Amino acid sequence: MLASLALVVGLVAACTSGSTGATGTSGVPAGSGASVAVAPTVGSRAPGLALVDLDGKPVNLGDYAGKPVVLNYWASWCGPCRDEFPQLKAAEAAHAAEGLVILGVLFKDDTAPAKDFMATQGATWTSLADPDGTGAAAYRVIAPPTTFFIGRDGIVRDLQVGGMTADQLARHLGTILQ
Numbered sequence: 390m391l392a393s394l395a396l397v398v399g400l401v402a403a404c405t406s407g408s409t410g411a412t413g414t415s416g417v418p419a420g421s422g423a424s425v426a427v428a429p430t431v432g433s434r435a436p437g438l439a440l441v442d443l444d445g446k447p448v449n450l451g452d453y454a455g456k457p458v459v460l461n462y463w464a465s466w467c468g469p470c471r472d473e474f475p476q477l478k479a480a481e482a483a484h485a486a487e488g489l490v491i492l493g494v495l496f497k498d499d500t501a502p503a504k505d506f507m508a509t510q511g512a513t514w515t516s517l518a519d520p521d522g523t524g525a526a527a528y529r530v531i532a533p534p535t536t537f538f539i540g541r542d543g544i545v546r547d548l549q550v551g552g553m554t555a556d557q558l559a560r561h562l563g564t565i566l567q
Contacts, residue, residue, distance in 0.1 A: 429528055431548060435460070435539045436527045440517040443500045443507075448492075448517055450539075456488045457565035458539040462530045463516075464498040465506040469552030470534045474510045476558050481514055487566050488541075492517065494524045496533040540565045 429436055438450040438460075450458070461477065463470035481491050493516035495503050500518050507516060519525055528537060538547040538561045546564040549557060 429537065429545045429548075431545055433545055435537065435543055435545050438494075438517075438524055438527060440494065440519055440524050442515050442517055443495075443504050448515060450492070453490045453492070454543060455541050456490045457484075457541055457562075458537075459489065459491045459562075459565075460494065460528070460537040460539060461491065462494045462496045462525060462528070462533050462535045464496045464533045465502040466498065467496075467533045471506070473534055473536075473553055473558075474506075474512060476553065476555050477514070478510065478512055480558060480562060484562065484566060489562070489566065490514070494530075495519050496525055496530060496535075497522070536561070538562070538565045540567070 435450065435458075440448060442448050450460070459477065459480070461473070463473070465471075477491055481489060491514035493507075493512075493514060495516060495518055503516060503518075517524065524530075528535070534549075534552055536549045536553065537545055538549075540546045547561045549561060553561070
């Protein structure tokens with residue numbers, strides 16, 4: 390129990406401080422509910438995800454089967470998330486020919502400020518609204534940014550909790566662009 394509590398405290402500290410985070414994290418308790426669930430781990434199948442984009446159009450993670458996916462939980466109010474956007478934009482452009490898909494999922498944020506921020510940044514990838522937190526719960530996300538790197542086979546190949554440097558993003562992308 391103490392080890393689990395220490396892991397959660399460490400993850401919360403990493404996520405809220407804007408640190409570079411950790412790779413391959415598992416065993417994160419879900420929210421404030423009574424049950425404890427395990428986060429998707431590196432090497433496990435990515436949980437299904439069906440939400441709507443910021444314009445209300447349904448989007449299903451399964452629609453991207455066979456493509457490498459960067460699943461980035463973010464918020465317009467999150468400083469490290471804002472810092473990552475130019476890197477994600479550059480990665481999307483650099484790896485378009487390889488079929489790279491970037492999907493954003495809002496974490497405790499409203500669609501209006503998120504749409505404004507994406508427009509200001511020139512971000513063209515799809516971002517999904519998660520007003521009731523079901524997407525965050527499926528991936529056991531406790532704070533943004535949290536990013537999952539999902540291979541063409543639907544397996545989580547890498548994970549970043551907290552903000553990423555350009556070098557970290559390049560390393561993570563190497564795990565899914567094969």
